[in-house]
Amino acid sequence: GQSLEQPSEVTAVEGAIVQINCTYQTSGFYGLSWYQQHDGGAPTFLSYNALDGLEETGRFSSFLSRSDSYGYLLLQELQMKDSASYFCAVRGGPDTDKLIFGTGTRLQVFP
Amino acid sequence: EAGVTQFPSHSVIEKGQTVTLRCDPISGHDNLYWYRRVMGKEIKFLLHFVKESKQDESGMPNNRFLAERTGGTYSTLKVQPAELEDSGVYFCASSVAGASYEQYFGPGTRLTVT
Numbered sequence: 001g002q003s004l005e006q007p008s009e010v011t012a013v014e015g016a017i018v019q020i021n022c023t024y025q026t027s028g029f030y031g032l033s034w035y036q037q038h039d040g041g042a043p044t045f046l047s048y049n050a051l052d053g054l055e056e057t058g059r060f061s062s063f064l065s066r067s068d069s070y071g072y073l074l075l076q077e078l079q080m081k082d083s084a085s086y087f088c089a090v091r092g093g094p095d096t097d098k099l100i101f102g103t104g105t106r107l108q109v110f111p
Numbered sequence: 112e113a114g115v116t117q118f119p120s121h122s123v124i125e126k127g128q129t130v131t132l133r134c135d136p137i138s139g140h141d142n143l144y145w146y147r148r149v150m151g152k153e154i155k156f157l158l159h160f161v162k163e164s165k166q167d168e169s170g171m172p173n174n175r176f177l178a179e180r181t182g183g184t185y186s187t188l189k190v191q192p193a194e195l196e197d198s199g200v201y202f203c204a205s206s207v208a209g210a211s212y213e214q215y216f217g218p219g220t221r222l223t224v225t
Contacts, residue, residue, distance in 0.1 A: 033212045042115070042202065042216040043154065050212075087154065096167045097142060097211030098156040 002026045004088050004102035011108045012078050020073045020105045022088035030091035032064050032071045033099065038084045046086075047073065075107070083109045113137070115217035117203050123223045129191040132220045134203030136185070142206040143186050144214060145178060146170075149199035157201075160186060161208075193224045 004024045012018040022032070031050040035043040049055055049064035049071060061074040075082055085106050089099040116135045124130050136143045145157040156170040162183035171178070175194070180186040190197055200221050204214040 031212050035216075042218045043204075044216070045213045048212045091211060092156070092167075096159070096169070097206070098144065098159055098167055098170065099146075099154075099211070099214060100156065101154040103153050 002090070002092065002100050004090065004100065006086075006088060006102045006105045008103065009106045009108070011110065013110050014078055014080060016078050017074065017076050018078060018107065020075070020086050020088075020107065022071045022073075022102055024069050024071075024088070024090055024102075026069075026090055026100075028093060029066060029069075030094065032062070033089045034060075034062050034073045035087045035089060035101075036084050037087065037104075043087065078109050080109050080111065083107055115203055115205055115215050117201075117217040117220050119220060120218065121221045121223075123225065124193055125225055126195055127192045129189065130193055130222060132188045132190075132201055132203075132222070134186045134188070134217060136203070136205030137215055139207070140205035140215070141183070141208050142211060142214075143180060144204040144206075145186070145188055146202040146204065146216075147199050148202065148219075149196075154202065157188075190222075193222075195224050198222055198224045 033048045034046040037043045047062035059076045064071040085104045087104045088102040092098040118133045143160040148154045159167040160180040177189045200219040202219045204216045206214045
């Protein structure tokens, strides 16, 4: 089967840097995406890695190591509004566009 | 540009009743997906349409769930008859062709079966 594991919860203070890890077990790999979801809201796309390395988008960066089946989302200059759940996701296979989501990490940012 | 919209936002029904959820994807998005999140667990895939055709139904839990996408525009997901374990938040998402890694999600329908 396919599974993605993330820490259940991470806490940090405003202005800090936090890293949310994601390890995956998949039969084949077709890219790693990250989504943010505020309580009661819709998951929102943040970032995507198809190849190894770091992708930077403003305060958020995402990293992928295919050899380690591992990726992370890095959030810098944390703000209170970053408090949300963060999900990593992979495509389900070569013949499907479905996303398989990780267990989700709840980030709490404190003042 | 309008985002993905879903209706209703909340629905409370009794076990055995029928409920129909509606999703309007972003205009021009051929791909439409249904997902479900139950009790704070991970978001799980239900099915995928490309235009009006069902591309992947592998996540549909059983034959009590029926999805349609008339004319390749909006989609409906009917649950009949509803069971207690169907409670959860049902999300619809859409994407352009070739970019399934970037799916645009609607706000979800919170379904409670009592």
